[in-house]
Amino acid sequence: MFYRLSGIKHTRYASSRALWPVTADRRIMQVLVALALLAPFFLSDLYLTSYMLPWLIWTAAALSLTLLMGMAGQLHFGFAAVLAIGAYTSIHLTRAGVPFEFALLGAGLMSAFIGVIFGAAALRVKGLYLVMATLAMQYLVEWVIINVPAISGGAQATLSTPDVTFLFVPLQSDASLYYMALLWTVVVTLLLLNIKRTSFGRALVAVRDKDFAAAVIGVDPVKYKLLAFFAASFLGGVTGAILAFCYYQAVTPEQFGFNVSIQLVAMVLVGGLGSVIGAYLGAGFVLLLPIVLTNVLAFVASYEWMPISFNLIAHIPLMVYGALIIGVLLYEPLGLAKIYDNLRKYFVVWPFRHTQS
Amino acid sequence: MTKTQEIVGQQTVLECEEVCRWFGGLQALKGITLTVKEGEIFGLVGPNGSGKTTLVNAITGFYPPQQGAIRFLGEPINGLRPHRIAQKGIARTFQNVALFKGLSVLDNILLGRHIFMRPSSLASLFYWWWAQKEEVSHRVKVEEVIDLLQLESVRDQPVDVIPLGMQKRVELARALCAEPRFLVLDEPMAGMNQEEKEYMVRFILDARDAMGVTMLLIEHHMDVVTAICNRAVVLNNGEKIAEGPTREAINDPAVVAAYIGKTQDAA
Numbered sequence: 001m002f003y004r005l006s007g008i009k010h011t012r013y014a015s016s017r018a019l020w021p022v023t024a025d026r027r028i029m030q031v032l033v034a035l036a037l038l039a040p041f042f043l044s045d046l047y048l049t050s051y052m053l054p055w056l057i058w059t060a061a062a063l064s065l066t067l068l069m070g071m072a073g074q075l076h077f078g079f080a081a082v083l084a085i086g087a088y089t090s091i092h093l094t095r096a097g098v099p100f101e102f103a104l105l106g107a108g109l110m111s112a113f114i115g116v117i118f119g120a121a122a123l124r125v126k127g128l129y130l131v132m133a134t135l136a137m138q139y140l141v142e143w144v145i146i147n148v149p150a151i152s153g154g155a156q157a158t159l160s161t162p163d164v165t166f167l168f169v170p171l172q173s174d175a176s177l178y179y180m181a182l183l184w185t186v187v188v189t190l191l192l193l194n195i196k197r198t199s200f201g202r203a204l205v206a207v208r209d210k211d212f213a214a215a216v217i218g219v220d221p222v223k224y225k226l227l228a229f230f231a232a233s234f235l236g237g238v239t240g241a242i243l244a245f246c247y248y249q250a251v252t253p254e255q256f257g258f259n260v261s262i263q264l265v266a267m268v269l270v271g272g273l274g275s276v277i278g279a280y281l282g283a284g285f286v287l288l289l290p291i292v293l294t295n296v297l298a299f300v301a302s303y304e305w306m307p308i309s310f311n312l313i314a315h316i317p318l319m320v321y322g323a324l325i326i327g328v329l330l331y332e333p334l335g336l337a338k339i340y341d342n343l344r345k346y347f348v349v350w351p352f353r354h355t356q357s
Numbered sequence: 358m359t360k361t362q363e364i365v366g367q368q369t370v371l372e373c374e375e376v377c378r379w380f381g382g383l384q385a386l387k388g389i390t391l392t393v394k395e396g397e398i399f400g401l402v403g404p405n406g407s408g409k410t411t412l413v414n415a416i417t418g419f420y421p422p423q424q425g426a427i428r429f430l431g432e433p434i435n436g437l438r439p440h441r442i443a444q445k446g447i448a449r450t451f452q453n454v455a456l457f458k459g460l461s462v463l464d465n466i467l468l469g470r471h472i473f474m475r476p477s478s479l480a481s482l483f484y485w486w487w488a489q490k491e492e493v494s495h496r497v498k499v500e501e502v503i504d505l506l507q508l509e510s511v512r513d514q515p516v517d518v519i520p521l522g523m524q525k526r527v528e529l530a531r532a533l534c535a536e537p538r539f540l541v542l543d544e545p546m547a548g549m550n551q552e553e554k555e556y557m558v559r560f561i562l563d564a565r566d567a568m569g570v571t572m573l574l575i576e577h578h579m580d581v582v583t584a585i586c587n588r589a590v591v592l593n594n595g596e597k598i599a600e601g602p603t604r605e606a607i608n609d610p611a612v613v614a615a616y617i618g619k620t621q622d623a624a
Contacts, residue, residue, distance in 0.1 A: 013496045014489060187482075194484040198492060199476035202468050205459050213455035216417055217535060218443035218472035231478045274459070 005348055019193050036182055040175040049174050051288065053181055057243050058287050060185045062267040062279040063192055064235035069265070070274025071201060072228030073208030074122050077131045078138030079264045082233050084256035085111040085141060086240025088151055091159050091251065100164035100171070100245070104238050111237025112230045114141070119229025123222055138258055145253045152253060160250040177246040184242050188235055192276050204228055270328055272335030281336035289324065293317035366395035369431070370539050370571045371416070376425035376435075378415055385411040387595040388425065393539070398565060398572045400582045400589030400603055404615055407592040409575045410452060413541050416573075417449050418442040429539065444472050448537035450528045452544045452575075458517045462508065462527050463499070465516050469534025470495040499534055505567055506530045506560050522553040526560065533564055540564075541573045546581060554578065558585055579607060591615070 003024035010016035020026040039052055065079050076082075086107035093103035114137075121133035145151050153159045164171055171177055195201035203224050206214035211221040244251045263286055271282020294317045301308045332338050345355045371393040378386040385408050393399045401409050414420040416427055418439035427435045434442055448469075456465050474495060480487040503509060506526050511519045516527060525545055532540055542561070546554045558581055565572060576582050582589060582603060589606040591599040599609035606612065 013493045013500075017492065017496075191478070191482045194481040194488070195478060198481045198484065198488045199467070199471060199474040200478055200481050202460065202464055203471060203476050205464075206457050206468055206471075209457040209459055210455050212419065212439070213451065213457070214468075215419075215439035216443055216449055216451075216455075217468055217531065218440050219468070220438075220440045227478070 002347060017197055019197075033186075040178055045174055048178055051291075053178050054247055055284055055287055056178075056181045056185045057239065057247055058264075058267065059280050059283040060181075060188045060239045060242065061236065061264055062271065062283045063185075063188045063276065064232050064239055065264050066268045066271070066274055066276075066279050067192060067195070067204075067235065068228055068232035069268055070272075071195070071208065072204040072225065072232075074119070074225060074228055075127065075130050076134045076232070077265060078118070078134040078136075078141070078258075078261050079236055080256040080258070080260035081138045081141035082111045082115050082236035083240030083243060083260075084145060084253065085114055086237030087244035087248075087251050087256070088145060088159070089237070090241030091161055091244060092151070094162050094164055100166050103164075104241050107241040108234040108237040111240065112234040115233025115236070116226055116229050119226060119233070122225050122229065135258075138261055142253055142257065145256075158250045158252050161245045161248075164245065171245065181242055181246045184238065188239070189276060191235075196276075200227075266325060270325055270335055272337030275335065275337035277340060278335050278337030281340065285324075285328075285336060290317050290321050293320055368395040369393070370395050370397075370429070371573070372426075372428040372431075373412070373416070374426045374428070376412065376415055376422045376427060378411055378420055378422050385595050386415065386422065389590075389592070389595075389597055391590050391597070391600065393571060393573060395571055396565070396569065397587045398561070398574055398585050400586030400606075401573055401575045401592065402577070402579070402582055402589060402607070403592035403598075406594075407615075408595040409592055410543060411595075412592070413449065413543055413573070413575065416442075417447060417541065443535065446536075446538040447541070448532035448535045448539075449541035450525070450532050450543055450545060452547060454521070454524045454528055456516045456524055456528055456531075458515075460516060461512075462514055462516050462519065463503075463512050465527055466499050466502065466508075466530045466534055467495065469502075469531040470499060472535055502530045502533050505533075505563060522549055522556070525549070525557065529557075529560065529564070533568060533570070536568065537570055539573070540570050541575075543575045544577065545574070546576060546578055554581065561585065583607060 003022075005022065008022055010021060015021065020029055040048055043052060061079070061083060064082075065076060068074050068076050089110040090100075090103045090107035093106045094100055098106065118133060118137040122130050125133060149155070149157075166180055169176055171180055195204075203214070203219045204227075206217070206219050207221045207224045207228075214221055214224075240256075248255060267279065267282035267286045269282070270285050271280070272278030294313075297308075297313055297316055301313055328336060328339075332342075349355050369392050373389055373391050375388045375390055376386050377384065377388055389408075389412055391399075401412065403409050411420060415422045415435070418434070418437055418441070421435050425435070426433055429442075429445060429447060432445075434445065434447075437445075457468065460468070474491060503512060506529060508523070508526060508530060511523055511527075516524065519527070529542070529545065545561070546557050549557065561572070561574075562585060564570060574582065574586060586603045588601060589599075589603040590597055591606055591609065591612045593611075593615040598611045598615060599606040
């Protein structure tokens, strides 16, 4: 972050619209990508499979949701159901002998079609009413999965994922599962970054901000609301499949309950609506912070400075975690992404105070 | 003056015929008929609540007229949805600025090119092969308009931090980027000081001359209307009370009565 923006002038439209127009930012990204690629070599299996892997996959899920909630402005409180449709579709497709690559596509399409049906409610209602419509999706999908044995595999059943290969690489070792998740998260990240700088993303934001003004410059609000639901649900469906195959490896309906939907919304809000880096930070915050807090408390308790009951040890992290979510949103309603942005701007012009834009 | 007369052609761009619009029991437009010729700046004036904005909303498809016909270049457009009308070449600006707050000035103006672009999420994913060329080629057109309206200094600013006068200019730029045949300006100088007003008049004339766009101007500043409009229509209570060359229409006794009351009304 200790670099200057002065003297950086672009002489081509293409380079001024590059993903990272500043060379130093580009270097930071290269280092991060290199670290992500090398992670299996320097992280222990525990850290790789129970921290990095879920963090990446939930980031992909939060990115899918932020496309819908942040960019297109359509609230969705049933996104876990979208993940569930993707997960169950991919498992049933691979069990029927469909190659994993096509099963992922099928999972995305199935989620997209069902997501669009419920998203059609967005054509009539906005805000809280849309929340109700998407909640209906959450409960309907959950109910159907639980009560149709052909989908859930029977009452109280757990469906385990079959062994699969992706582009001739068997997905068995921890490293291969990690790389699969990394690949998908990178694809979703690039997609969102590119949507933000192309006509598709601009049209979504236009419909979000003022749908009547969007119509008057030729953007069809109906079409773009449905496209937003389609694209986000497609990404969510594939993410659900990746979640099932790379992380859970055995799925039950409870893994896609209402609390998961709320967690996803929390990731998007805490990270910052519509922000790509915010999805990474938000998913990390919601997913890893409770674990870190529990570990810290267990560590403190192990010194026996003061007697802490087991009950308290279980509940303090939850309380602190809740307080932190409220704290972040009070301190900066635009989320962690905005906090990062403020910090970056502070250092970029330090020791001066004024930044442009 | 002679130049303006050269620009005004004989082709009819917009034609309203007996346009009526009700809101419940209130009849907002009572059979308005008017024609706008190519290259004209056509004034639409009248007291508050006289139906000016309703007429514009009827033309742009937000409140389709329940009776009557609206034809654009001879083709009926009443009943079409707003974005279809925009695609046919009618653009407008709003009385209270309707910019997209989440976007920069540049992105707002780029949205004006939407009807010429082929947006798709797949093209976005393969940006470097499928979308970059298109984005850059439309950026070139946008920069021409930015140059015409002198918006270079605010190009990369978020649109909600720039002054109102600039915001109105950005909205004009966004409308011009759609290369419309017909442009509706709904009070483009509302809330501006004298200097900003004069700038805006200059930009409107520049835009007309550079892009050959026909305009319908709603404005309360009568100095502006008489200065730049070729012809004008005056509305009152949803009815047309005067029509003709601007100065004559505005000096019509019925118009004076509608605006400031009749002499015998004075107490």
